[in-house]
Amino acid sequence: MTATLTGGPDLEQVRRLITEIPGPRSRELAERRKAALPTGLASAAEVYIASAGGGVVVDVDGNSLIDLGSGIAVTTVGNSAPxxxxxxxxxxxxxxxxxxxxxxxxxxxxxxxxxxxxxxxxxxxxxxxxxxxxxxxxxxxxxxxxxxxxxxxxxxxxxxxxxxxxxxxxxxxxxxxxxxxxxxxxxxxxxxxxxxxxxxxxxxxxxxxxxxxxxxxxxxxxxxxxxxxxxxxxxxxxxxxxxxxxxxxxxxxxxxxxxxxxxxxxxxxxxxxxxxxxxxxxxxxxxxxxxxxxxxxxxxxxxxxxxxxxxxxxxxxxxxxxxxxxxxxxxxxxxxxxxxxxxxGGLIERAKAIGDLIVRELRGIAETTDIIGEIRGRGAMIAVELVKPGTREPNKEAVAKLAKHCHDNGVLTLTAGTFGNVLRFLPPLTISDELLTEAFAVIRDGFAAL
CATH class of the missing domain: 3.40.640.10 (Type I PLP-dependent aspartate aminotransferase-like (Major domain))
Structure with missing residues (x-):
């Protein structure tokens, strides 16, 4: 299935996986990329976008993924905002x-x-x-x-x-x-x-x-x-x-x-x-x-x-x-x-509300694991720093596994940190509470799997 090219806030706001991640069309584009682009030009996600809006990104295979990155804080007001x-x-x-x-x-x-x-x-x-x-x-x-x-x-x-x-x-x-x-x-x-x-x-x-x-x-x-x-x-x-x-x-x-x-x-x-x-x-x-x-x-x-x-x-x-x-x-x-x-759109207040929701979700997860060192940030710019149990030693491996778990299950996240041990969240301010809650259910499952 090929995704519709209609984007913006009218795009259906759901997480939906209809192929494996990445799907066949994304894998085909990845092969073309190898022959056309230099190795140093890397991408975090393996899916290729067809449309986006609100709080989702739809790939060329029709999978709809929850966007917690906003193109690295670029589409703050949402992709293709009216x-x-x-x-x-x-x-x-x-x-x-x-x-x-x-x-x-x-x-x-x-x-x-x-x-x-x-x-x-x-x-x-x-x-x-x-x-x-x-x-x-x-x-x-x-x-x-x-x-x-x-x-x-x-x-x-x-x-x-x-x-x-x-x-x-x-x-x-x-x-x-x-x-x-x-x-x-x-x-x-x-x-x-x-x-x-x-x-x-x-x-x-x-x-x-x-x-x-x-x-x-x-x-x-x-x-x-x-x-x-x-x-x-x-x-x-x-x-x-x-x-x-x-x-x-x-x-x-x-x-x-x-x-x-x-x-x-x-x-x-x-x-x-x-x-x-x-x-x-x-x-x-x-x-x-x-x-x-x-x-x-x-x-x-x-x-x-x-x-x-x-x-x-x-x-x-x-x-x-x-x-x-x-x-x-x-x-x-x-x-x-x-x-x-x-x-x-009252998006400054919305940024505060998004931050409150993310922090609340992360604190709930922190009660179930001993690898969260710190939750920090402001507004819709929140991160969690992961450490090895009982220490403050950076846990880069856990972040990599969590990011992959999220990606494979339809949630786009970003990593950060001098030591590579930070998972950061930069959702568009137009994302719904329902999508955020669903995304953090996936993240919670990722922590449990660790």
Whole structure:
């Protein structure tokens, strides 16, 4: 059976397996892939998509799988969301591209105006648009260096910032992101992240001790007058959905202000309503100098942004910022649809409710097993870290088995973590409680099988 190509919220919201996973059509495509694509371009799922919407993905064999990944936090408002489709389709009939650096257009300005209004802080802001999260982070560093006249960039353990040369350097994890791809960019320094679960002297000491090490690195080893910016994810993504110890980020922000170091919040994965606020920085009371967004911003179309203080953003010389596809008009129209969906659909509150349901389900599972080390996250961005029984030793093998069990039984999940021992959940905010509950029944069975 071949799946219907009709997607969006009208797609039947059920988990349905009519073939083995992967099915024959997916296996056929996998064979074609081997001959056409390089080995390094890997995919987590073995199924090939035909349509998607709401909380499900339908593959080319007609299997309907529950989506707990949202294309890695991209289809936050749901795949083919009505307002996204309508705005993008209308834009497609007008023009598809001119390059904003050549002939500008209104949708770019509209997206910038929305981000200037929505990002934390009531100061005057400017926004520049790009195509990917890595581009946004790299351009944030360019702005910081131009504004401060300094070179050094400070990042944190467990961070992920992208796959370009600079952002790959800024990323912490070697495999699969950095191995064999050096040499790396200069003047990037790494500080400890306040990771409460794994802090050597215990979570109660985490914020103060991590900050002390951060401050010593900058003041004693780098020199504060050499540091352009500190770049931090308010809730680390690929690192394992690490929520920094309470108070740590506020200390970092105050330290940066005192030394005229710019604070950059990388909200590529956390932004655009994912955590139960427009931006995860809001949970910490942070007002970053610069904030980067991507992923959920374009509703599935490639769009990213740097939004920041006007005095910083206006420093770069004319022609120094931009790109051929940066702020593509169709992607901008889609982003305006994303804002519509979030505001009209009450999706920020929905993110909180989804998070409450996931945490409740995971706590119930934790009562039945001794391999759950920690449940953490915010809103619809929740993870569970698995350990070997009676220890805090990472249990990568259990995560791999759980992910396979979920995949084989019609639930799409994602793994994460520096040690590969984290199962993370990023469902679309349009998923129903019924689908979530069914998905966690499958996950519960997976834990039982372990």
């Amino acid at each position: 307002a996204v489709v309508a705005r993008a389709a209308d834009q497609l009939t007008q023009y598809t591209h001119t390059c904003f650096l050549n002939v500008p257009y209104e949708p770019y300005i509209e997206v910038a105006e929305r981000l200037n209004a929505l990002t934390p802080g009531d100061h005057e802001k400017r926004t520049a648009l790009f195509s990917t999260g890595a581009e946004a982070v790299e351009n944030a560093v360019k702005y910081a260096r131009a504004a401060t006249g300094r070179d050094a960039v400070v990042v944190f353990d467990h961070a992920f910032h992208g796959r370009s040369l600079l952002t790959m350097t800024m990323t912490a994890k070697n495999q699969p992101y950095k191995h064999g791809f050096g040499p790396f960019a200069p003047e990037v320094y790494r500080a400890p992240m306040a990771y409460p679960y794994r802090w050597p002297s215990g979570p109660e000491n985490c914020a103060d001790e991590a900050f002390s090490q951060f401050a010593t690195l900058i003041d004693a080893q780098i020199g504060a007058d050499q540091v352009a910016c500190v770049v931090v994810e308010p809730l680390q993504g690929e690192g394992g959905f690490i929520v920094p110890a309470e108070g740590f980020l506020q200390k970092v922000a105050e330290f940066c202000r005192e030394r005229a170091i710019l604070l950059v919040a990388d909200e590529v994965q956390t932004g655009i309503a994912r955590t139960g606020a427009w931006f995860a920085s809001e949970h910490e009371g942070l007002v970053p100098d610069l904030i980067t967004t991507a992923k959920g911003l374009g509703g599935g179309l490639p769009l990213a942004a740097v939004t920041g203080r006007a005095d910083i953003m206006d420093v770069a010389h004319a022609g120094g910022i931009g790109g051929t596809y940066a702020g593509n008009p169709v992607a901008c129209a889609a982003a305006l649809g994303v804002f519509d969906e979030i505001e009209n």
